[in-house]
Amino acid sequence: MRNFTCTSCGNEVFFENLTCLQCDHAVGFDPARSKMVALEAAEDSSWRAIGAGEPSGLVCYCDNYQYDVCNWLRPAGAPSGLCLACGLNRTIPNLAEPGSLTAWRNLELAKKRLIYSLSRFRLPMDGSKWNKGRLAFDFVRNATTGHLNGVITVDITEADTVERVRQREYFGESYRSLLGHLRHESGHFYWTILVEASGHLDGFRAVFGDERQDYGAALANYHINGPAVDWQNQFITAYASSHPWEDWAETWALYLHIVDGVDTANAEAHRLRAAGMVPPAPGGAKSGFDAYRATRVDTLIDRWLPLMVAMNSLCRSMGHEDFYSFVIPPPVDAKLAFVHRMVRKFAAQPAG
Ligand SMILES: [Zn+2]
Ligand SMILES: [Zn+2]
Ligand SMILES: [Zn+2]
Incomplete structure (x- = not known):
């Protein structure tokens, strides 16, 4: 993943940040441009990107910002209140259950890295053009982690660090990680498009x-x-x-x-x-x-x-x-x- 900088002050900001630690501006990830942008509040809970050359259109945080699980942006007035990545969620954990919010947050962090990579590759997330499914996520408790027709199901106990480490030892998979799981399951979906449907x-x-x-x-x-x-x-x-x-x-x-x-x-x-x-x-050249x-x-x-x-x-x-x-x-x-x-x-x- 690239390094990101605050578009207001130029300090480094991380993919997961909600504010710039140097200039205190709110920041968010713009999936359309794969970059983090600094923001100033505009009207009606919308924001405007700040920095040289930033577009003047208003943006909003994804609706899941309210749960502190998402820092991605969407255009103000977009039909969905969810960002590109959260719009792929079909089922989210029952937040009334203890531990669900933390598990969901961990899952979102991993999922966003996957979606970032798929976007950088310019891979489609909707396979309907090839009579295949659409990429979607079911984050549920007590399910079997797996893939079916584009839908990736993850048992949210995987997002519990203690449980994941226990399973890691049990299955002898020393590199077990949430992101690794999601990458693996997405592979089943892309096989149907890149291999099967593409001849x-x-x-x-x-x-x-x-x-x-x-x-x-x-x-x-x-x-x-x-x-x-x-x-x-x-x-x-x-x-x-x-x-x-x-x-x-x-x-x-x-x-x-x-x-x-x-x-x-x-x-x-x-x-x-x-x-x-x-x-x-x-030659001192920056690598392209x-x-x-x-x-x-x-x-x-x-x-x-x-x-x-x-x-x-x-x-x-x-x-x-x-x-x-x-x-x-x-x-x-x-x-x-x-x-x-x-x-x-x-x-x-x-x-x-
Ligand atoms: Zn800054
Ligand atoms: Zn979101
Ligand atoms: Zn598999």
Whole structure:
């Protein structure tokens, strides 16, 4: 994710902020332009963006601002009171139940990062043009986390940190995170559009295997017998070995981790350079690299691997366990390359 700056004073603001800590202006995220903007109050609970070149139209915070779960903006007078991301919610937790609001807040933080990435890739969130579903979210208690026709269901107990850590240990998934879940589940939706509806099933099967094998039986087999003994040589996670659809979704999640991680590192490198911790870029030029528009997947992986080594070293020097220790075996390189090709092909299509 890029670094954001306050459009009023130029200080850094984070994606989740509601105010600028330097100039005290209210700030919000404008999804139409993927940027944070400083705001001044106008009439009727609407706001006007401030800063050079900012549009003069009035904006409002999303209705979920009142619960302190959303800082996204929408045009004043828009038919929906919800922002682009909250408008995708089909079910939200029952806020009368203890702990629901905190869980929802955690889910929204993760979901907003997912929606941000999908927007940067310019991926559609409505698949009806291809006779597929629309991306939507059901955040409910005591449900099975999963995906069906665009609807991503998340059991809100996943958003409870203690419960998530318990499950993380139980399932041996040391990198379990809400954002990871959402990225994985979104992969199932994008498979239907980027692969199935776009005529790439043969290419998919050549890399991931035949998805027509019985899905229910494959998952049952995985849960009873565990992964194939040599899964590390072919899959990014044990679970990816359960069925080609799960392999795609796990690879998709990894791909989104890589692109967003590289994007963030690229943004942070400027700060480290300013602090004298990294030598200046050759010629002092600011890198114009955009991880979300990288032409070659190798460019991303070549940046990702040293970044993970550095992150792991930093974690060890702070007395923590490794940040991320997935080794990418050659077959997974080929799978990442396939995911990358599908995203690039799609992004290259004319809009509309
Ligand atoms: Zn400011
Ligand atoms: Zn919202
Ligand atoms: Zn899945």
